[in-house]
Amino acid sequence: GAGVSQSPRYKVAKRGQDVALRCDPISGHVSLFWYQQALGQGPEFLTYFQNEAQLDKSGLPSDRFFAERPEGSVSTLKIQRTQQEDSAVYLCATLSEFWAPLHFGNGTRLTVT
C-alpha cells in the first residue's frame, strides 16, 4: 500500500514568507509525528498527534511554528515569517499502534533564501 506522503518535496521561500507543509499518513495510522532534520544531523522531534489531538509540541522551536491535524488524518506544519535557520528537511512519521515501527515520509526540503 501507499506509504507516508509529503508535499511539496522541495520548497524555496524568501525570508519572511509563510509556508505550509503537508503530510498524508498511511490510512488508519492514528499517531503522527513531525521531525526537523538539519544538514548532517539526526532528525529532531517537533510535535506529536494522536488522532486530532496534539499531545506534545515541546519540540516546536518558536511560536512561528504551528501544526494541525483537524480530522485526525492529514496534517499540516505551518511556519510563519520564515528565517534562514528554518532551512532543513521536515519529516513526517506515522504509526498504527503504540509499539509499531514508525513509517517516515521522504520529507520536504525547505530552503529559505
Added chain:
Amino acid sequence: DAKTTQPNSMESNEEEPVHLPCNHSTISGTDYIHWYRQLPSQGPEYVIHGLTSNVNNRMASLAIAEDRKSSTLILHRATLRDAAVYYCILGNMEYGNKLVFGAGTILRVKS
C-alpha cells in the same frame, strides 16, 4: 531523554558482516532499543527493535548485552545498498513512543 553513543562512521567491505555498536549506559528498565537507518535523500526506515533478548529479522540481528548498557546491530552480509546512516534510539512508553535521534553512524560499504 535517555542518550545513546555511537561511532561517527564505520567502513565495511561488501559481502562481509558488519557490527554496529551502541552504548546506552543510562538505559531504564522500560526502554526499548530501536534501530533505524536513513539512506540518502530518504526518510529513516525501521530496522529492528528489542528489549532484553536478542532479536532477528530479515534485515538484521540485534544483540543486547546482558546488563542492557550496550547493543550491537549486525548486518550479516553488507551490500552497497546498506550504505546509510544508522541510528540507535531508546524509546519509552512514558514518552508516547517519541523517538529521540542522535547523530548516528555513517556506514560506508566498499565494493
